[in-house]
Amino acid sequence: MRSLLSFVVLSLGLLALSEPIVSPxxxxxxxxxxxxxxxxxxxxxxxxxxxxxxxxxxxxxxxxxxxxxxxxxxxxENYGKHWSAGDVLKTFxxxxxxxxxxxxxxxxxxxxxxxxxxxxxxxxxxxxxxxxxxxxxxxxxxxxxxxxxxxxxxxxxxxxxxxxxxxxxxxxxxxxxxxxKISRRSGTEPARTIGQPGSSGPKTTGRFDGVIASDLSTCNEYITLDCLRTLYSLDYTPVATDKNSYGIGNVTVEYTPEAYLQTDINMFAMNFSEGLYGVAPYMVSIDGGYAQTEYTGFDYNGESDLDLQYGMGLVTPAQQVTLYQVGDMVEGASFNNFLDALDGSYCTFEGGDDYTQDAEYPDPYGGGYEGPEACGTATPTYVISTSYSYNEADLTPFYTARQCAEYAKLGLMGVTVLYSSGDYGVAGNDALCLNANGTQTTDGIMFNPSFPGTCPYITSVGATMIAPNSTVYEPETACEEVIYSGGGFSNYFAMPDYQKEAVEYYLATYPPDYPADIWNSTGMSRAFPDISANGANYVVAVDGEFELVYGTSCSSPVSGAIFTMINDARLAAGKSTIGFINPTIYSTDFSGLFNDITTGDNPGCGTDGFNATPGWDPVTGLGTPNFTKLVAAWLALD
Incomplete structure (x- = not known):
């Protein structure tokens, strides 16, 4: 596994694993x-x-x-010739x-x-x-x-x-x-608490009482479905809905106790998408997951309501959305628990789950889900959007490498995996920064990248916004309202070949003016995000009232919906799904097909962070999607 994902030798000295060889x-x-x-x-x-x-x-x-x-x-020559699950198992x-x-x-x-x-x-x-x-x-x-x-x-x-x-x-x-194996009740395991209240997720400024104009003139204050369709040239009605489904959610879908409320979807539909009224996602329960209604409020419903209202709204009611609800109310779940359900071989791959990080089913402590662990029980959808992340330093290099390899397997099978890049700029979740000894504190000064955003085999999504007093027809800027787009350079993963040209151009043309010991300045590490989308001022129905919501939690499902529609167009033309998109979107054939974001930055760790620049940058990536251009380019591929 170490040769699969070459660990970057850090100027930071955080993970110096090398030792003189003692023969033999x-x-x-x-x-x-x-x-x-x-x-x-x-x-x-x-x-x-x-x-x-x-x-x-x-x-x-x-x-x-x-x-x-x-x-x-x-x-x-083999573009789009994706593997079966059996091919993956047999090969590895x-x-x-x-x-x-x-x-x-x-x-x-x-x-x-x-x-x-x-x-x-x-x-x-x-x-x-x-x-x-x-x-x-x-x-x-x-x-x-x-x-x-x-x-x-x-x-x-x-x-x-x-x-x-x-x-x-x-x-x-x-x-x-x-x-x-420390009990879940101790509350010490970070990975399995991703759906718990207080976990990193979208932010809100509270109740929305504004008036939304019908002519898009208020999109700089309030984002709606129509604003997003205009921003990203998304004028498309799906036609291959029997072949296409969009897996959407927070943290690799929805993680109990995070759950949506159907009444909120209906409220949103009555105001912005009438065809959605009464429409529910197709739910797949994993490890006892269900859409709980015992606990409500923004911390419990904000993420799921946001994801589904905008994910379902943008793909239109004609396209069924699959919802994976993962984990019970007691044990919770982690990304690995979800991946186990998609790929039965992953349940035991590289030794299986780590129960200091991942929930254990049947619940060994009593009171939780006592059915069998979900292992190869769910079929992966063509697009999976996740709106949560960890700090890379929360997890060991082995744990992240093992999980990253699984995303590569999903890519081999034609699945597009999107993860939000984080909401704290160059700092980690909860504004934590790194110290030289590897610990994380709010007064640390070293940049703290996110995971899985730094995995080379997923697409990391940053956040933009419409600048104050600007219109929906003008270029966006990096998000600097309530949240800052996560971005930077991995401390664990080497730079993949597909992004070398873009990242090396950025580092040579716009070199960050920071000491080499506060960020991974080697020029050899995976850089993120890959793309971005609007992440500010979303009008979301939560617990019976509208709230304004912010975050890369908004950006990821919106991007997922756009790629789902591109899949629809390709499937209707008798072609494959787009699968792992990074090698394609970084290629010269796709140069200029994203809306380049050139203003704004992503502060954190006592700095202004990185700057958005022409071309790729570690704030907004390649830019925001232009559906019309992208679908034409993808339809031109075999």
Whole structure:
């Protein structure tokens, strides 16, 4: 996996994982600091037995980007020839060579054959080892760490593997990963709380009492469906609705307790889209998810109401929208729980979910959903829009790399995955910035990129706005009202080839005037966002009244609706879906097809952030969609 997503060597020094090679061993993983809430307690008991688990490298995983480019780059002979789910599973299963290599090494190291087992999915080799054996095998020392909840966990600071084994093993547990299964009730796991009140989501300035003109003259104050259609030249009625469906939502769909209210959709419809009255999305329940009505208010309904009212409104009532509702009211869910439902192989890929981050089903603690975990139970729609994100630093490089590979698999199958880029400019969620020791605080000074926005295999969406006193017919500016468009440079992922020309031009022509130690200035890292769309002053019906809503939470579903209509046009013409769009939109054939945004910036971390400039920039990406131009260009492709 490390070669799949080459970690950028940071001038920041945040994730310096390199170590001198100690022949024949070399450092495989190293932790830079003990996670919050944990403290070193004592040396592990010498008489203890450790259940070592070796996560085996997936076959062909180093070539996943090449495979994805073959079906996604407009100049490729295989453009649009997307894979089946079976093709994906068959291609990436661990090889017999990998299994044999690790097993042989263990046997040669004195581990008896009866203590070595391969899991049914061939993703793991498990060994019951004494402490002495484990420390000898991995050239490390194990300690016991205590958590504020009273839980204890066995871990080491780093570990090593022989050079001939390194290519066959992604990681080993227990080692540097703090994967002790802490109860959801402790509230310490960031990934599974994405749908909880207070999570990063859209912002509101409260109740809307204004008057919306019928001639678009108030679009600089109040955004409606008509404003967006005019801004982005979206004059289209879908015709291939039986072949097309748009998966929409916050954080990879909707995450309980976030839920929409049908009465709010009806209220919105009566004012802006009469055909939507009484129309509900097609709901797919995942891990006990349902549209709860026990709790209401903007924190519970704002995201879902926004996504569905504008997502359904822009694709018109003729196009059915699929809603994935993920997680129960007790355990909640994470992006990985959703991805498990789309791809059964992901449930066990690279060792499966991390229950310090991902919800566990059936609920092991009682009171939650006790049915079977959703694993390959949902069919992915052609476009999936997500309006939440984490800070990249919230998660380990391994966790993000594993998830990023799954987005590449979805792209191989013809799915377009969009994520909002964040609402705090160059700072992370809740305006947190990085410190040199890897921690995040509001008084930090180092730029804090988002995830999955920095994954090279998704399309990251920033936010724009109509400038004050401007009209809907004039160029937009970067959003600087209530929120700032998230953007910048990854600390985890290398720059993909498809964006090198655009990003290198930006860095050479408009070099950011900041010290190299507060942002990833190497020029080698994944840059985001890729595109943008309006993210200010949306009129949304929430709990029976209209509110003004702001955020890249607005931008992502609007972009998703536009790409859904492009899919419709291609499907009607007998062509494939557009799938992973980044290689296409960065290509010379699509140059100038987005509305370039050249004004505004994205402040954060005590700075003005980056500037919007001609061409790609780390505030608004390539710009906002122009449907008329884009659909014509995509229809011209095979």
């Amino acid at each position: 061993y070399s450092v495989h993983e190293r932790r830079t600091h003990v996670p919050s809430g944990w403290t070193l307690s004592r040396r592990h008991d010498a008489s203890a037995t450790l259940p070592l688990r070796f996560a085996l490298t997936q076959r062909n995983i180093d070539d996943i980007e090449t495979f994805l480019m073959e079906v996604s780059h407009p100049k490729s 299963a661990p090889s017999d060579e990998t299994i044999d290599a690790v097993r042989s090494w263990l046997l040669e190291s004195g581990i008896e054959d009866e203590r070595i087992s391969v899991t049914p999915n061939k993703g793991w080799i498990e060994v019951s080892a004494t402490l002495e054996e484990a420390e000898r095998l991995l050239q490390t020392e194990y300690n016991v760490y205590s958590h504020t909840t009273g839980k204890e966990h066995v871990a080491c600071d780093s570990y090593q593997l022989p050079a001939h084994i390194t290519p066959h093993v992604d990681f080993v547990t227990p080692t540097v990963h703090f994967d002790a």
